[in-house]
Amino acid sequence: VWRYYDEVFTFHRGRLLLRGPNGTGKSKALEVLLPFLLDASLKPNRLSTFGGNERTMHWNMMGEGATGITRVGYVWLEFRTWQAGAEEWFTIGARLQATSRTTSVGADFFTVRNRIRATGRAGAGVSLVGETGQPLARAALAEALAGQGEVYDSATDYKAAVRQTLFPGLSPQRYEALITALLQLRTPKLSERLDPSLLSTLLSRALPPLDRGEIAELADGFERLDRQREALALMDERVRVADTL
Template sequence: MTTALPEPLRTRWQPLRTGLVDLFHYDVEEFHFRDGRLLLRGNNGTGKSKVLALTLPFLLDADLSPRRVEPDGDPGKRMEWNLLLGGEHPHSERLGYTWIEFGRLDPTSGETHFRTLLCGLKAVSGRGIARHWYAVTGQRVHHGPDAPAEGALSLVDATGTALSRDRLVEAVGGHGMVYDQAKTYRRAVDEALFGLGEQRYGALVDLLVRACCTPSTSTS
């Protein structure tokens, strides 16, 4: 049974879907937003916080450091742990992706427009994150047994293996750009979704990171 993809309902950009490929304990996982909101339910330890840590605001921020990604800011929880699982993964290297899709309606024509942000990460035992890259594309991510729509983007090949950076460049083609530097990627994200400029965009992302990654405290 094929689940229909969510469609944008507003003229402003809104998140529609987010997903992980070969990250944490996930092979290929996808989560749908409803009216721009995402509800994750499950028992403690099932990975709800990890999904958020690896998607938003990380895909707006593009900073791999634990102080920006991890909810508790623990410096010991380096990004490579999310791939190699502290040595518990059966392979000594692993390549994965995190992605999020935004959509909007054109106020004049009513046509739908999409932007997908993604980050590819390769970790190697003893080396940490050996390489990482980012992309902004107008394609919609598609994974599954049914044939993808024309122009859709699959982050895995026919064998289920996550795409290397070079193969991603080929897959994105003329629909977007792949970036190796966080700064140029952040600029592209701002231009694609917000149009705030470097300083205002940086302030927005800093606010989101503080809101998501500041440990809660209690008083007695």
């Protein structure tokens, strides 16, 4: 994908810092990872960090001096959780295929409860390449994920699975609002074009709704305060009357 042949970016506690001159791929890493793998949309304006339509996923695959008629690449993100003291992994990803004969890109989205076996990484995991080092075809990918993952028939099904696993309890509407906020926040030189009103709206929409039980508890607390205030006012009135007598 793009100029990345066999590249792994290691996040530290969920954070990634990319530094380097212009053109070295800092923005491109965001375009092909986040929020693409949460959004599952190939629309250029949702891929580009600038929100433009100039750089398509087809360009990411076949542009910049790419050789050959067809290119296949994988992008993925690994998430680690701890369940009952045991380490667990959940990986989301996409198999991308493009050809010089068309301008479209085929995307097969997948999830797997395991890590990806990357070059130079010790330990087990799912390999996305065959014995010859070539990226797996869709059928071979499905076979490699059997019993621990799935290749989805549609981006919609994949997106729902990601939402339900990584953001349980978040409605589809809230999930869309979260992605919209991520698209806005990753814009280069955000401070120069920041619209506080728009940002406030986006972040508010992305926040999960309050639990009804918590709202009821807060309401009960305010009602108790009102009753106590009324009781104190009545006692003050009685003291005033007693002093008068």
